[in-house]
Amino acid sequence: MSATMPPALQLEALSYAYARGRPALQDVSFSVPPGSFTALLGPNGAGKTTLLSLVTRLFQAPGGRVLVCGHDLRQAPRAALGAMGVVFQQLTLDLDLTVIQNLRYSALLHGLSGTLARTRIEEALARAGLEERGRTMVRALSGGMRRRLEIARGLLHEPRLLVLDEPTVGLDVDSRREIVAEVHAFCREKGLAVLWTTHLIDEVWPEDRLVVLHGGRVRAAGSVREVMGKANAGSVGEAFGALTRGKAA
Ligand SMILES: Nc1ncnc2c1ncn2[C@@H]1O[C@H](COP(=O)(O)OP(=O)(O)OP(=O)(O)O)[C@@H](O)[C@H]1O
Structure with a gap:
């Protein structure tokens, strides 16, 4: 992978609030390096679906930036969206x-x-x-x-980036494990960048990039080892517990 290649996805200072209630996202910034599998891990209500709605341009953030392979989603939506494949949480096939x-x-x-x-x-x-x-x-x-x-x-x-919103919801254990393994393998073999949202720690593999989202804020981001270090934890599960404990500010 070229060192000069832009991130497959770069999020800069994204915030979003629905009409009622507290902000669903606050000042979210992180990037998905080219060819990486990046897990966006957060409990229910963390803001994962809202974030993917901004990334896929279903919603527009009042400020901040989304860049897909260097293309600004606001300035160059065709190029940005064309570089991305999307799997939404709800099935969108015609049955x-x-x-x-x-x-x-x-x-x-x-x-x-x-x-x-x-x-x-x-x-x-x-x-x-x-x-x-x-x-x-x-x-x-x-x-x-x-x-x-x-x-x-x-x-x-x-596409050079595939984003998936909790794609294993509702699947049995075997199907879930197989699909997680297949997408990891595809990412590794084809150099595809993946942003995979989940609330399940066993879908995060040791070599992945990891972003922990809680209460609409990024609690930690980096390699799995870095995130565990930041949380002073011995496992992803411990880190997730420590970083998402209590109410988010
Ligand atoms: N249409 C909406 N109107 C008002 N509030 C909303 C709406 N959709 C989501 N929210 C709120 O925004 C916050 C983030 O929700 P979001 O669905 O993005 O989280 P999530 O991490 O995807 O959760 P889940 O795993 O349950 O799908 C939550 O507090 C939720 O209640």
Whole structure:
């Protein structure tokens, strides 16, 4: 990875408040280095989904900056969003279309057609382990298969950054473990940067980057070892407990 490459994602001083209540995010800054797996770990209500809504431009922060591979989301939204694949927390597949129809529709939205689209769809089917299921209605797939399909769909346009909002919610233990391992492997093999939000400490691997969010604030960010050091903890679980104890200010 080139030392001059900009971060895959850079967040600078992001804050956000819903109409009622206290701010959901306060002065959030961190970056996702190119090719890294960065886990955004926070308990329920920490602000993870709100943060991803700012990163995907569903919401606009009143100040601060979001840069995707060096592209400012506000100044150059097409370039910024084009460099990013997204997997939202809620399923966004059409259950009454086939696997291939869902992929083809997304390919078209990304401007992919003809042979290129067919090649990318074949790659996506293979990546999701759904080669034999292309003509199956999504409704007939298991939860794990649907998630794999969504992840493969998010990679159709070959983004350099993939952001996922608690992608294992609702999956059984085996599917969850497999999907966590697959995305880690893909990140390592293809140099894809990943921002993975979760509240589950066992989804964080020792070589990951880690950002701990609590009460809308970044409590610690860095390598897993650095975050554990900051919390004076012997494990990710201990660090998470120490950094998220009590009410956030
Ligand atoms: N539409 C909304 N209107 C008002 N407050 C909201 C809204 N959505 C979220 N919040 C509040 O903003 C804060 C952050 O919520 P958010 O959903 O971003 O957290 P989260 O870390 O994704 O939590 P979870 O793991 O439960 O999804 C919480 O206090 C939540 O109650």
